[in-house]
Amino acid sequence: MRATTIHAPFDLRVEDVPEPVVQLPTDAVVRVLRACVCGSDLWAYRGESARTPGQRIGHEFLGTVEETGSEVGSLRRGDLVVAPFVWSDGSCAYCREGLTTSCTHGGFWGSVGYDGGQGEAVRVPFADATLVKLPKEAASDDRLLAALLTLSDVLGTGHHAALGAGVRPGATVAVVGDGAVGLCAVLAAKRLGAERIIALGRHQVRTDLARRFGATDVVAERGEAAVAAVRELTRGQGAHAVVEAVGTEQSMRTAVHITRDGGAIGFVGVPHGSGTGLDLSVLFDRNIALRGGVAPVRTYIPELLPDILDGTVDPSPVFDLTVDLEDVPAGYRAMDERTALKVLVTNG
């Protein structure tokens, strides 16, 4: 089959790799229908996160079950399924608590020896626990497929950020970062009943989308000017609930300074220096909590799926460029150069 591999920074290739097969009785093989490129894939693309040459890449996909191992009970050939960005056994102490990202047998698509989502097919460990079935009729609805694909990462990650930030009905929320995760955090905050949602971002196409997703205010400034603008919008106090969806020193510093005393920062930007933006004495003096991390999106899919199916939540506009599998490298270039917000990959 064809699959995307990474050989060196900025050297992505789509090449022939072995067809995946069921190796363990709990495996399934999924033929990928839609995949996408994540902001966090760019860290690998740019060489800021190390990869073994030839390693697969891509951790967001949905598709059709092609083959199942003898112990897979809930899935059949032909089922339409979405995969969260990590697999998990569904039975360990962490999985039972919903923290599937800490599963003792879990792993990340594209790890050495495993398929990635940006390919034609994927061997899925612990298929019963990992995959979530979708209505088959969705397969013929491009918009709905795109919306459902966000369950594999960005929508669940935005939801995790909103929960970490303590978004409640009536809350004032600020979202640092206008990438796909930040935009999904706006959607999630709206869904959780936030009254006011302040989106921080400089790219008007993206902040327009934030408004469409529920943002009531947009702050285009950065750094101290952004802090001043958010404080002016919040009677000098800051927001109860702040989402940090970038992961840099500056974004974390901004998040800390726009959080209201007693509030919380939900952080889901993969930390790349953000720790240095974290002044613990400010958190201490003002009782600001920090909660977040890698999102256990598998746990959130059953809660979020009905809202996508009935149209209450539609994250599909985060995809603003569609490529087919052979053009994945061009998709990365577009995201790296910020000409695309998030790239959808279609297969067949």
Next chain:
Amino acid sequence: MRATTIHAPFDLRVEDVPEPVVQLPTDAVVRVLRACVCGSDLWAYRGESARTPGQRIGHEFLGTVEETGSEVGSLRRGDLVVAPFVWSDGSCAYCREGLTTSCTHGGFWGSVGYDGGQGEAVRVPFADATLVKLPKEAASDDRLLAALLTLSDVLGTGHHAALGAGVRPGATVAVVGDGAVGLCAVLAAKRLGAERIIALGRHQVRTDLARRFGATDVVAERGEAAVAAVRELTRGQGAHAVVEAVGTEQSMRTAVHITRDGGAIGFVGVPHGSGTGLDLSVLFDRNIALRGGVAPVRTYIPELLPDILDGTVDPSPVFDLTVDLEDVPAGYRAMDERTALKVLVTNG
């Protein structure tokens, strides 16, 4: 009157200062019956926190109302009262939410221009909101007075740490720090229903007290050995709820590494380098939350007071040295040299 003043690092004096009087109609003057020395006072004593020469010191006290301003409604001369370590107006948005430490008109005892607790009397701003009445008969019970005095800081701070760490019935809790706050966090965790409480500390007198307060296990090791010991006690996973009651780089690093994935660190040690012990990528990968800060103890007093009065909770053993006001400097020396855990100051 006589009061403790700080002139330079290690230069504390007990000297004559003006008698406090009611200056504003919302003030009261309280004659101090018991005060104490806090671990955080040592930062000023050692010169690690700056002070203006001659500034008062001490932020924990209880005593008798001597005079009230015309607008003070709930207190009368002769009432026995305890003061939390900050005053607060009781009416601002933060106070109404219980975050009295962020009160827009709040302040800290011993600030320039204000009395400190380690003196004969204190002018108390916003007396109705700040002070909490105690049963008068407690004034003749030395043990009970000592226990009630902990409501001014250490018991409420330990409670705040336990809440920040997410202590719930059945939880496994670890407490980093065997000072008075750490010991009070053990008491608070026990009170909140923790099933297992691991106290980390090297001083046997203190860890014995931790056991008396409810600790089920003691870890005397430090650093990596402490992490290994806690992990061994918790099937390799760490504790759901971890209290960081020191504030140094090493203590924070230990706290991070003994927290179970998905757990929380309740941090109440005043940060002195603890930010550098905070590896955000570990918090991210393992979904560890960080919550805490300066404790709004005023809010907690009504909840904790009944348990002290009926003997359910008795923090009085944290005081292991009693001095009178003139000997406060000797009390600081004893705490600085760690020959005393916490010093009680008696007046009259």
